Amino acid sequence: MKLTIYHTNDIHSHLHEYARITKYLAQERPKLQHPSLYLDIGDHVDLSAPVTEATMGLKNVELLNESHCDIATIGNNEGMTISHDALNTLYDQATFDVTCANVFDEQGRLPRNIVPSVIKVIEDTRILFVAATAPFTPFYRALDWVVTDPLEAIKDEIYTHSGEYDVLVVMSHVGVFFDEKLCQEIPEIDLILGSHTHHYFENGEVQNGVLMAAAGKYGNYLGEVTLDIENHKVIGKSATIYPVDTLPEVETNYEAEGKTLLSDAVIDHPVRLPRRTNMISETAYMLAESVFEFTNADCSIINAGLIVKGIDADCVTEYDIHQMLPHPINMVRIRLSGQALKQVIIKSQKQEYIHEHAQGLGFRGDIFGGYILYNLGFIESESRYFINGEEIENDQTYILGTVDMYTFGRYFPTLKEHAIDYLMPEFLRDIFKEKLLEY
Known part of the structure; x- marks a missing residue:
C-alpha cells in the first residue's frame, strides 16, 4: 500500500x-x-x-x-x-x-x-x-x-x-x-x-x-x-x-470580510493618533500609560514599534484598533528590586533596537522602535533614578508593568529571572481600546 x-x-x-x-x-x-x-x-x-x-x-x-x-x-x-x-x-x-x-x-x-x-x-x-x-x-x-x-x-x-x-x-x-x-x-x-x-x-x-x-x-x-x-x-x-x-x-x-466583521464603532468622534517609532509620541505615551494602569504597576515600559499603524479617523472601529495593535501580546507584572529596575532603565536608554526589523515573540510589527518609560525618570549624569518623583531604593521591591515579549530573554535577559505574573487573555489592543474611550 x-x-x-x-x-x-x-x-x-x-x-x-x-x-x-x-x-x-x-x-x-x-x-x-x-x-x-x-x-x-x-x-x-x-x-x-x-x-x-x-x-x-x-x-x-x-x-x-x-x-x-x-x-x-x-x-x-x-x-x-x-x-x-x-x-x-x-x-x-x-x-x-x-x-x-x-x-x-x-x-x-x-x-x-x-x-x-x-x-x-x-x-x-x-x-x-x-x-x-x-x-x-x-x-x-x-x-x-x-x-x-x-x-x-x-x-x-x-x-x-x-x-x-x-x-x-x-x-x-x-x-x-x-x-x-x-x-x-x-x-x-x-x-x-x-x-x-x-x-x-x-x-x-x-x-x-x-x-x-x-x-x-x-x-x-x-x-x-x-x-x-x-x-x-x-x-x-x-x-x-x-x-x-x-x-x-x-x-x-x-481582509474585507474581517473588516466588515470588526466594523462596530468604538469611538464616534475624531481621533488623531499618529505612529512614530523613533520618538515619544502621544500615541506611544498613551499606550505606556494604559499598560501602567492595567497592570496596576509602579511603572511601565514599552517599545514604540508596538504601534503598527496610527489612527486618523472621524469614527474609530474595532478594525482600526486591531490594525493599530495586531499583536497576540499580553501584559505582565514583574516584581524586581530597585537595583534590577535601574539596570532595565540603563539598558533601555541604549536604544539598541530602535531601528531594528523585529520578528517573533508575538510581535506583529516591523520596526521595533524606541523604548517609552512611564512614571520613571532619571538624571543620567548623576546616576539617579526615580519612580513617581521619588528616588529608587536599591533594596526596595517594585512592580514593573510591561509586555510578555520582554520576558523571553531577547531584549531584557535579566527579566526572565524575576517573579512574573502573566495577565491573560487580554491583549494590548484590548486594554488600549479602554484607554481610547477616555480620549
Whole structure:
C-alpha cells in the first residue's frame, strides 16, 4: 500500500496562501490511485488576522473543514491566544479529528473535542497519530490549563496503545530540536511532522531511522510525505514540499470580510493618533500609560514599534484598533528590586533596537522602535533614578508593568529571572481600546 500524507503547519492565519493550498488539495487528492490524508500541525489560528480575531478562530476551523482536513493538533496560538472557553468551543463544528496529549484543565480533562491520540485504519493497517504542543507553562496556567512535558506525554500515549497500531506518526508542535530528541528517544517512530520553529525540509530529514518533515510557516509551503507499507510495516518513506508560488492562484476577500466583521464603532468622534517609532509620541505615551494602569504597576515600559499603524479617523472601529495593535501580546507584572529596575532603565536608554526589523515573540510589527518609560525618570549624569518623583531604593521591591515579549530573554535577559505574573487573555489592543474611550 502507498499512503500520501499532506501536511501544513504554522499557517498563522495567512488565509490567502492557505486558500491556494486548499485548491491544490482539492485538485490533486482525487487524482491519486491510493489513500491520502491531510494533517495540520498547529498554529493555524493567529488573531493578528482580522477575520480570525472577529471569529475567535472559528473561520480557521471552517477553512480546515473545507480543505477536508483529517487530523489537526493545536499550537501555542490555539492554546494561549484565545480564552479557556474559546478553546473549549473552537472545534465544536470541526469535521476532522483534533488531538493533543499534553494540555488539560485543572480536573485533568483535555479541552473539549480534543482526544489524546487517533488511530486510523487504512487498508487494514493501523496508524497511530500522537500529538503534543510546546509547554509554555506560565501562559497556560494563566488560562487555567495545565501543560505537561511533551516527551513524557507522547511516550505515555504510545505505551497506552502498545499492540494496537502498526505505523506510528507524531504530530509535534514543539520544535525541531525536540523532534531531533524524539528521533533518538523513540526510534520506532515512522514519521514526525514538525512545526513551531517554522523550519522546513525540502526532502525531509532522516535521523536514527525516523523521517522528519516540516513545511515552514505562513503557508509558504505544502508538505507531502509518501509512505510505502507492506505487511503493515513501512518499507519506504520520502518527503517533499511545494512552494506556494507553484500552487493554483485564487481570489480571496478575507481582509474585507474581517473588516466588515470588526466594523462596530468604538469611538464616534475624531481621533488623531499618529505612529512614530523613533520618538515619544502621544500615541506611544498613551499606550505606556494604559499598560501602567492595567497592570496596576509602579511603572511601565514599552517599545514604540508596538504601534503598527496610527489612527486618523472621524469614527474609530474595532478594525482600526486591531490594525493599530495586531499583536497576540499580553501584559505582565514583574516584581524586581530597585537595583534590577535601574539596570532595565540603563539598558533601555541604549536604544539598541530602535531601528531594528523585529520578528517573533508575538510581535506583529516591523520596526521595533524606541523604548517609552512611564512614571520613571532619571538624571543620567548623576546616576539617579526615580519612580513617581521619588528616588529608587536599591533594596526596595517594585512592580514593573510591561509586555510578555520582554520576558523571553531577547531584549531584557535579566527579566526572565524575576517573579512574573502573566495577565491573560487580554491583549494590548484590548486594554488600549479602554484607554481610547477616555480620549
